[in-house]
Amino acid sequence: MEKKKINQQYIANLVGVSRVTVTKAMQDHEDIALETRKRIQKVAAEVGYVPSTIGRSLVNKSTKTIGIVFPKINHSFFSSVTEQMYATAEELGYRVILMVSFEDKEREQQAIRTLISMQVDGIIIDTAVTDLDTKVFDIIKKNQIPFIFFDRKIVGINDAGIYFQDYDLSFQLTTELINKGYTNMLYLSGSQNINIGKMRLNGFTEGMHSRNLPVHEDRIITTELTEESGYEAFKGYLKKHKELPEVVLCVNDSTALGVYRACEEANIRIPEDLGVVGFGDTAIARLTRPRLSSVKLNSMEAAKKTVRNLIYLIKNSNGKIQDEFFSGSVIFRDSVKENVYVD
Template sequence: MKINQKYIADLLNISRVTVTKALQNHPDIALSTREKVKKVADELGYIPNIVGRSLSTKKTNTIGVIVPKINHSFFSTIIEELYSNAKKVGYNIILMVSFENEEAELDNVKSLLSMNVDGIIIDSVATSQKHKVHKLLNKHNKSFIYLDRKPVSLKNAIGVFFDDENLSYQLAKEIINKGFTKLMFISGNQEISISEQRLNGFNKAVKEAHISVPEEWCLVTKLDKTNAEKDFTTFLENYNNLPEVVICANDSIAIGVYNACEKFDLKIPDDIAVSGFGHVKISSLLNPPLTTVKLNLKKAAEKALENLLLLINNKPITENTLIEGKIIFRESTEKK
């Protein structure tokens, strides 16, 4: 026995259209009928056929989401917010993980296209020059939007981003106002927007303050604690001239700096002060607690979904959305 809408319709002696509308909670159908149909559907264990529905409506009511990683409070929070908001408007999320790999991200997109998702939200990988993903989505005329980060060279790519440059500028400016004059910045790969924007903000602040930053104090690493620890360890092994404060492009890099400092018995903030960006959950639990920038992830997820749904419904988005944040000063940048 195949449990489908026709079977439910025959059982209740109503039309299949009535069953369809009742299951979709359509106001054309009386509330009593909707409740009766839903009760029978639940008792029978009816599950909608998404493939069949997509053939008739050209929509699957699914949205693909691609993130660089999930074992990270920043991304897991965004994912949860997207799930929650999508459910409210009748959409399901299909999650893919790129693991910061361009080819994996491309495979993610191919999989989502094969599932005929209605649109895709992409938190781009940390290195992205080839733009295969962007080109493929345009070839398929698929609605998509960037969230949090995008490849720098895609100047006209639309998305929802954090106010990274301004927040980084404000953070560096306030650190300078605390009396720090020897500043180091550790960034990620400059091919990705957050790295470029946060470095730009730092450079603007030190330029305004007429502070000179030695070349070796502008370090580039990957956006994770393991590589940051390794690269900052190398810096400490090779240079005796140390900065007073290390400003990091994200909290993961800052955690790597903490770990490297521990190896060299450098005390934070007595020997070197440290700040991050992103407010991962562990930032307040570090010893000492980390100065960072808290970003409004809830608002970013809401706006990304809202803008994607506009694109899905053929309503153009012509400009980026910038989401605010808040600087949280903690013990890691106390001036001694």
């Protein structure tokens, strides 16, 4: 049996009107009598007709959709930010198509190509790229699609975005730890080719220097922003060094969780033997035992502004936006001592 194609012509045949009449009725056009519009819309609903947005977008030159490319979604920071972006986009009359790169450069590039093929009006990117190859973003520019960075971007890229005050917050975290008596610190960093890796490390080193404390090269280890990478990095450190640092500062909470796991295997007590601090204050920070100290980011307001800025660029072809940096706060929990010199 031949499969029926449920389209406007099919509905027109059922109702006994022209396809043009169906098109106008589905758009609630006043050219069509109200009774006829209701009858056509009723039949369309009964047969399960879903209007295609592609044809309409070709006429209006807009799909009213924006694409989001995030490095992961099974993560409270990204999942909560995604929900906020969905809500903000919906308020402004746009839909969202979410793509996940899984922290992989090639997947990110394919996700962007897919969004372009779906004719999205604009794209938000939290990049997984950790080298200086910008070809993936050149593809968007060649297709003249507005895009905006969120949270992460490659160092040296001039395209605007919404970011966090990573340097200032990392500096604050470091100096507050020093105030608690911590001076012997290990830093697990991210790639220096992306802004969060570079700025958070710079904040740490400048915080140490501001108190005349040395920063040794062997006390800075680059990770890949994942729990597994944090685990392997700290395990590697333990194999090479007999003495523990007083505290480990981690570029994000995921890396800190890896340190927790390595400590558990090595029977290292937190915070009695070693302090651990993350960055991002994800939901898991409050669920670990001991609870993880971290840096909370004003992510919800940043997510709203990202969507609003992108839609501004969509509606204003010659519009320009500037980088914006959102604040945060240092939150100390059970993973560090209040005073290093008091047991």
